[in-house]
Structure formats: C-alpha cells, structure tokens
Amino acid sequence: MTDGRIPAAVLERLRALLEARAGVRLPDWVLTTRLRERMVAVSAASAESYIDLVSAPRGAGELGLLIAAARDGEAGFFRQPQSIEALTELVVPTVRGRRGGPVRAWCAGCASGEDAYTVAMVLDRHLPRPHWMVSVWATDVSAAAVAYARRACYPPAAMRHVPDEWKDGFAAGPDDTVRPADNVIARVELARHDLDEGPYPSGLDLVWCPSLIHFAADV
Secondary structure, eight states: OOOSOOOHHHHHHHHHHHHHHHOBOOOHHHHHHHHHHHHHHHTOSOHHHHHHHHHSGGGHHHHHHHHHHHHHSOOOTTOOHHHHHHIIIIIHHHHHTTOSEEEEEEEESOTTSHHHHHHHHHHHHHSOTTTEEEEEEEEESOHHHHHHHHHOOBOGGGGTTOOGGGGGGEEEOGGGOEEEOHHHHTTEEEEEOOTTTOOOOOSOSEEEOSOOOSBOTTO
16 A cells, blocks of 8 residues: 555445445445555555455455455454354254254355354354254355355454354364364355345244445445
8 A cells, every 4th residue: 555545536436336246335434444454454555456456356255355344344253242142042042942953044144254154153063963953044245255255264363253162163274264164164055145135034043134234225
C-alpha cells in the first residue's frame, strides 16, 4: 500500500462489487477499514490492484475472505462464545430430549464457512452417532465464499478463538493451513443461496445467522 488514502472512485467500485456479490452495503468507514485490512493481508501494492484481484476469477478465495470481513469484521472458528454457550446449554439439551434421530441445522449467510463448521463440531460432539445424525446446511449468496468454504482450509489465525478443549477437532491442512476434522466436514453441506429469493428449508432444529448485518435495505 503506497499510502493510507483510498480514492472515492475506488471505494465506489468496491461497494458495487460487494453489493452485487454479497448483498451488503457498507458505510464508508467500514468499507475503508476492511479494504485496508485485506490489502495488508495480501500485501497489495494499491487499492486498485486489490480490487482488480478480487474482481478476477483468480481472486475468488480472497473475495470470500473480504466478504466475511465486511459482514462481521472478523472471521474465525468459535468467534461468538455467547452463541456457542446458548447452543450447548439450550439447544443441545432440547434435542437430547428426543433420544435420537436426525438433527438439522441451517447456517444462513455462512460466508467463508468457519461458523458452519463450528456449529457442526459442537453438535457432532454433543450429539454423537449412531443415536443422532447431525447435518448442517450452510449457504451464502456469494459463490466465491461458498467455494472458499468448501476447501475447508484456513490460515492459523482462524484458530485464535478456539478453546483448548476443542482444538482436537482440527487437523493440519496443506501449505500451513488448518482444517476441521473429516467427520465435521462430512456434516456440512454447502450451497449458494440468496436469502431474498428462497426457497427456504423446513423441519429445522436450528437456524444460525452469524453474518446478517450491513445488508442492503431491500434484502
């Protein structure tokens, strides 16, 4: 990055890209902050070169990370401890009362996938087979984000919020990445889905919405 200034025309180009690909419309300060963060992460020489990257097919993975950062400010596993506590203390005991059977969750707006795999990991540990059959349908409007989530390979920084007792649920991936254990990945089905269009699943035990902020008003 040559300096800290982001030209207005560049911000508008990025704003249009995020709205078209992910349905999010951000205030200038959020847009500028997320852009600068991701530029540093990939050592982009300029804002223009970064937007050229995420606009091209070769930048699909980085676009997924940008979308996740734009929505949440921070991606990673186990990043919402209060929600995880509610999952384990409220949802899990309720489901256990059925004494077995299928358990269906929907992670709506899964972005780069960490939240979906977190939910699958928690449910899989607390509701193990063969008595329960956990499945997580994880969807996002961004095809780039879904493609990134399907790879299930994340930088080590994605582990920064993972409690010690959950770290055995991860394995080493290629090129110094980490990935959820195979049994967790097997519980997650990823698909592109626009929340503004439907259709919507039924018969769910849980709907997890980790990233539904900053959406355009008509979404």
